[in-house]
Amino acid sequence: MALSLVLALVIPLGEKHPWTQGGPDGPIQLTDPTVHLEEDLRRPKDTRVLTYVSDDGEPHYLRTVALSDFSDDGLRLVPMQLNRFGLDRASSQPGREVTLDVTMGPIRSEYLPAAFTPRRIDAAGEWLFDPATLTLVASGADRTAQTINLDYSVTSVVPTADRDEIATAAAGAVDDPVYLTVPSLSPEVTALTNEVVAGATTAGGKALAIQDFLRSDEFTYTLTAPTVAANSVLDAFLLEDRSGYCIHFAAAMVAMARMEGIGARMAIGFTGGTQLEDGSFEVSSHDAHAWPELYFDSLGWIPFEPTPAVDGAGMPDPTATPTTTGGPSASPTGSETTTAPPTTASPTPTPGTGGQGGGSARIALTILAVLLGIAVLGCVPAVVRVAVRLRRLRPGQSAEAAIDGAWTEAGALFADYALAWPSVSPGRAAAAAVTQLPPQGAAAFAALGSTLERSRFARDGDAGTQVTAQVTALRHAIDRAATPAQRLRARFLPRSLWPGRR
Structure with missing residues (x-):
């Protein structure tokens, strides 16, 4: 998805002007961001998309857009109501603040890559944002050219919830039913989802169970799978061949999460890239990626990484291996006390029995050692x-x-x-x-x-x-x-x- 997202499915943004002021004279036409994701992943020559420096020295997933409409043909964009002002107040997502200084390559794009959730951007050109998904969209006459060799800074609040916090989280109340719409998958997929989450008692626990299932050895990452994540393809992906690439894993987790009443959508963008000797990170076309975001009470939108071929570097802790908690401490706590058992005199062995018992024990130990x-x-x-x-x-x-x-x-x-x-x-x-x-x-x-x-x-x-x-x-x-x-x-x-x- 080297950000040259060629129009295959043109989606108008509605009848009214989707901006507050200073916008163009008609609705902006946005492209389907999944169209060239597979093409860039398969591209024989890896192409540099951008480099960035993070003020915390860590890699970060760079998100361009989120897809929410789950139809029989897969996940698609929904109409956006774009705003020019108020990005810093558009989200109350908890987390920590991170600033990225980004240098784009000679790439055309209508979307501006940013760590989720963006709060402030300092970039040349005209930029709007969607309050629902916090997608940053170019505006103006030649808007897709604004990213060419663009230097910009973006400050974001990235989620910090770890696996333990997510495991106890309840599903959040989403403000749009589109995030809960379940696609028309087969009853076998519903049964499979019930089986996968059977041991979980919370929405967060179910989400982690779904992620762990998709990242397990049951599934194979391959670029030879079909290029779409339509319902028939997802049925086959989950029930039969269990091989695919990031779009299939992300769409499957979105579908399974929605079946469990968890608001979910699919993000498109890039993984954190490769760190260079100077500490910056280089992101290439082969880093193009898709991943799910799920909505939880008090935590907001949390990204997950169900694709087994991706290590999740640059994403919060949901991909981390759960820590094992030991059993109850042997030491008493609070006012509880322990009483030692009464001591009794050892019985005096009866003459003639001790030697026979010792011999039998030695024979048993010898046999055990041999076995x-x-x-x-x-x-x-x-x-x-x-x-x-x-x-x-x-x-x-x-x-x-x-x-x-x-x-x-x-x-x-x-x-x-x-x-x-x-x-x-x-x-x-x-x-x-x-x-x-x-x-x-x-x-x-x-x-x-x-x-x-x-x-x-x-x-x-x-x-x-x-x-x-x-x-x-x-x-x-x-x-x-x-x-x-x-x-x-x-x-x-x-x-x-x-x-x-x-």
Whole structure:
């Protein structure tokens, strides 16, 4: 979405002038911001969009717009009532203040990237804002050119709620029913949502459960999924192939949250980018992203990160692993006291019984030690196999090494589960192995093969970021489809550790 958001769905902003004063003479026409998101993510050449310096030295997600209207065709913009003045009073969102100094590249855009929620902007040109979503929109004659090489400063209040605060939060009362409108998804999706949130008792807990579910190994990140998040696509995404990219994960969380009575919308923008040596952050076209925002009482709009391929750097704590709380303290508290049990004299052993009991105990301990040793030895292949897998899929490798390691790991999985490895090119491997794999496994294997071929022949340098999730999805799919005996053999007697057993 390198901010060159070409018009595909033109949306008028209503009959009345959507500004307070000094605006143009007719309604502003806004483009559908999802149109080129996929194109920029797939773009072979990564293009610099902007650089920024934050006064706290941290990365921040940069939001351009939020989509609220969830129809059968996916999430879309709603008409905006744009204002020129009052941005500093438009939101009471709690959080901490952050200022970003931004330098745009030679990019055209009608939206101004900013950390959510923006309170003040200092930028050349004419800018309006939508009070409902706090989207910053260019105005004026050649408004899409205002961002070209633009230097600007934006001060925002970013949410600070951590996972524990969110877990206890109640759903907030939204001022527009559009945020609660549930799309026409299948009953199976409703049943799945009920299952995912079954253990949660609060709206915040349900939101975290949905996010954790989407970030789990059940799902695979891939750019080969359909380019829209229509209802039929979301049904297939959640119930069948479980592979997609950020739009699918974000739209799925918005839909599932609304089913639970939580106001939700989808934000479009960029992740925090890459930190440079001078401390600034560079944001490129491959950082284009979509994520959900959910509304909670006392917390306001909180961003979440359900896309498993994104680490959430620059976003508040909802993506953090929950901390484990220990059980009740062993020390008494308050006025409670503890009484030690009365001491009694040890019974005097009866002559002749102590020696027999000691011998039996020694025999039992010896047998236990032998069994424990056998169990430990039996676990050695399993431990080695896990170590080999972690080495192949370790982070920080070059794209080529990561892809080769993932493909080698896929071959090892076939060996461990006694599946026949297809002796064809990677792009055709899934079709050749389709009779051996469950549908989700075949989809993951096809995505992995496609990634490998793209990297070798199209020189897709970013392909290495996808393969770990793809091979993990393949492993889980194969394991779920295996018999208990096959699972035991694959874990404790993995054939891939012995040469010639492929």
